[in-house]
Amino acid sequence: GENVEQHPSTLSVQEGDSAVIKCTYSDSASNYFPWYKQELGKGPQLIIDIRSNVGEKKDQRIAVTLNKTAKHFSLHITETQPEDSAVYFCAADYGQNFVFGPGTRLSVLP
Amino acid sequence: DGGITQSPKYLFRKEGQNVTLSCEQNLNHDAMYWYRQDPGQGLRLIYYSQIVNDFQKGDIAEGYSVSREKKESFPLTVTSAQKNPTAFYLCASSIFAGGADTQYFGPGTRLTVL
Numbered sequence: 001g002e003n004v005e006q007h008p009s010t011l012s013v014q015e016g017d018s019a020v021i022k023c024t025y026s027d028s029a030s031n032y033f034p035w036y037k038q039e040l041g042k043g044p045q046l047i048i049d050i051r052s053n054v055g056e057k058k059d060q061r062i063a064v065t066l067n068k069t070a071k072h073f074s075l076h077i078t079e080t081q082p083e084d085s086a087v088y089f090c091a092a093d094y095g096q097n098f099v100f101g102p103g104t105r106l107s108v109l110p
Numbered sequence: 111d112g113g114i115t116q117s118p119k120y121l122f123r124k125e126g127q128n129v130t131l132s133c134e135q136n137l138n139h140d141a142m143y144w145y146r147q148d149p150g151q152g153l154r155l156i157y158y159s160q161i162v163n164d165f166q167k168g169d170i171a172e173g174y175s176v177s178r179e180k181k182e183s184f185p186l187t188v189t190s191a192q193k194n195p196t197a198f199y200l201c202a203s204s205i206f207a208g209g210a211d212t213q214y215f216g217p218g219t220r221l222t223v224l
Contacts, residue, residue, distance in 0.1 A: 004152070013177070032210030038200055043116075043215035044153075049206070051210075089152060093210035099141075100152035 002027040002094035006101030013080050014109050023090035024072040030092040032086045033073045035064060038087045038103075047088075048075070080108045113137065114216035116201050121221045123188070123195070130217045131186045133176060133201035140206040142184035143213060146170060147198040156199075159184055160206070186208045 003026045031052040034044045036044035050057045066073040091098040114135045115133040123129045145153040155168030159178040173192025
């Protein structure tokens with residue numbers, strides 16, 4: 001079945017620096033890769049997604065890149081702010097459902 | 111105001127009791143899902159439903175049961191057969207489950223077994 005690995009598990013950056021989180025997946029049939037942000041005690045919120053027909057997608061300070069050949073995709077956050085501190089999850093579609101990575105705890109230090 | 115609601119936010123249960131978690135959506139989505147989240151782990155799928163009166167087991171269905179009598183509602187029952195039920199439970203929905211489609215999550219219910 002599909003397996004999604006996510007690295008790093010924890011990440012600390014200074015405010016204003018960039019943060020990069022990388023995920024790898026195993027099923028070459030996967031075509032849709034969403035990223036979610038989860039704040040403490042809340043449900044995950046979709047922040048950006050990408051489909052396999054594009055290599056990069058941007059939304060203000062957030063971007064996602066996809067390398068289908070290597071089966072990995074990455075989340076890039078530029079000009080980080082304290083409110084970016086949260087747990088971030090990647091996911092890959094597998095059949096009619098998703099497999100989620102284990103999450104990355106991002107801390108933005110003021 | 112559209113969205114997914116889960117209730118209650120916090121739930122306490124004694125060992126040996128069944129408990130039902132509520133999930134309601136007014137997004138007119140066909141598909142609904144239940145996930146379990148444990149500290150330091152990703153989301154694990156318990157059950158999902160693609161259409162009313164139909165549902166499928168996910169990866170960790172043992173000790174759980176669901177029903178889908180209405181499109182808007184997908185309650186989850188945690189039975190006494192679930193060995194370690196203390197966790198954060200998340201409900202999600204998507205427009206349809208015919209393929210990869212964005213899932214939107216509710217705020218979650220934290221269940222604690224005393």
